Amino acid sequence: MVYGITGNPTKDALWAPLARLIDRLLDDNLPFRIHEPIATGLMEHDLFAEDVCRTHAVDDVAEAGDVVLSFGGDGTLLRTAHRTGPNGTPLLGVNIGRLGFLADIEIEQIHDAIDALEAGNYRTEERLVLQANLEAGSGLDTEWALNEFVLDRSGAAGLIEIEVVVDGTPLNTYWADGLIIGTPTGSTAYSLSTGGPIITPGVDAIILNPIAPHTLTVRPIVLSADATVTCQVRENDQPYVFAADGQSTMFDEHNLEFSVERADHTVNLVKLPGQHFFHTLRSKLMWGVRRSGDSDKGEQPISTPHDPSSLKGE
Structure with missing residues (x-):
């Protein structure tokens, strides 16, 4: 060896x-x-x-x-x-x-x-690894994450509005500091610190965990690992961040589609x-x-x- x-x-x-x-x-x-x-x-x-x-x-x-x-x-x-x-x-x-x-x-x-x-x-x-596909010309190539993707406000005051669709069906429009899209491996990372569930590594699942949501009834949800999660940050006056395993890219353009699904590799x-x-x-x-x-x-x-x-x- x-x-x-x-x-x-x-x-x-x-x-x-x-x-x-x-x-x-x-x-x-x-x-x-x-x-x-x-x-x-x-x-x-x-x-x-x-x-x-x-x-x-x-x-x-x-x-x-x-x-x-x-x-x-x-x-x-x-x-x-x-x-x-x-x-x-x-x-x-x-x-x-x-x-x-x-x-x-x-x-x-x-x-x-x-x-x-x-x-x-x-x-x-x-x-399990997740892959994010972004619209052409968005300034970021396809990324993958072992722990999580995060859509997050850029540090400026105020919440961001994130519309989420799962397998073509609307799930929720989150009004929050951000949204974590995580794996079971990432369930003991950032997601855990924001109140997300711990998931054992052998479970095929995707975690959606809002960060400090404005509506207290909004809670983390666990999806099938075969789901496709599409997110859009709606118009506001501030930039936002898209991060893959902590590596961040700043965006000013709103209504971009971030589509997250299971990657081909592990x-x-x-x-x-x-x-x-x-x-x-x-x-x-x-x-x-x-x-x-x-x-x-x-x-x-x-x-x-x-x-x-x-x-x-x-």
């Missing part, structure tokens, strides 16, 4: 554990390729000689590797997914960020992860023994945690996100 290595070079916590990993790969004669900006960073930090870095540096780790190790947080993994595009190369997120729903292997677990990968003891999850995430979405909820969102004074009531402690033994199975 050839390991493609990428990450967030702005994180100081990246370099030392990454250097230890590369030492291990070299010692074990395991092939790997390093994204060129990371290879440059290793040289600048005097961690490896130039010949080692240059020999293994590539522009496209997804093309060069059988699996891509993405060191950072969820944002780093999203950027890695967009760089790999519809290539299909499995991604393993190694968390050196704050929360880590997508990057759900902690940095301390990376050597156990390599052992599991070498033994073939892993699985891949195909994650993003494939590597999952190791003992990893389960429910474990992630317990460890990252602290579900089931009790106050220390409640320990005499019989509750069993849960594993923590920094417990390397969580790779060994539940």
Whole structure:
């Protein structure tokens, strides 16, 4: 197996554990390729000689590797997914960020992860991806999103009016700060913070979640993943933003049609023994945690996100 290595070079916590990993790969004669900006960073930090870095540096780790190790947080993994595009190369997120729903292997677990990968003891999850088609000449090519698309006011005061049609049938005209069109993967991202439902990754669904709607009876709705959602921002005096996984484009023109549907490709995430979405909820969102004074009531402690033994199975 050839390991493609990428990450967030702005994180100081990246370099030392990454250097230890590369030492291990070299010692074990395991092939790997390093994204060129990371290879440059290793040289600048005097961690490896130039010949080692240059020999293994590539522009496209997804093309060069059988699996891509993405060191950072969820944002780093999203950027890695967009760089790999519809290539299909499995991604393993190694968390050196704050929360880590997508990057759900902690940095301390990376050597156990390599052992599991070498033994073939892993699985891949195909994650639903959404594609947005915009009118010709709108200034933005077709985009796709692993987490969500967002139509949002540009920061100016005032709400925006978003008309939504699903499979040709009018659903609602939202008067709100914006609208999230999300995937099950994105249900634990922006959508969760605005009151949206958590959806397990294996469910084929699209979430429509208004952001701070003016009408309190308006609530998130879950649609079939085969639905086509068409949105238009109606006329007002302010620009608005269309964002794909946090990458934003400003628009001044209103009544453009944003048509969102299931994409032709998926993003494939590597999952190791003992990893389960429910474990992630317990460890990252602290579900089931009790106050220390409640320990005499019989509750069993849960594993923590920094417990390397969580790779060994539940």
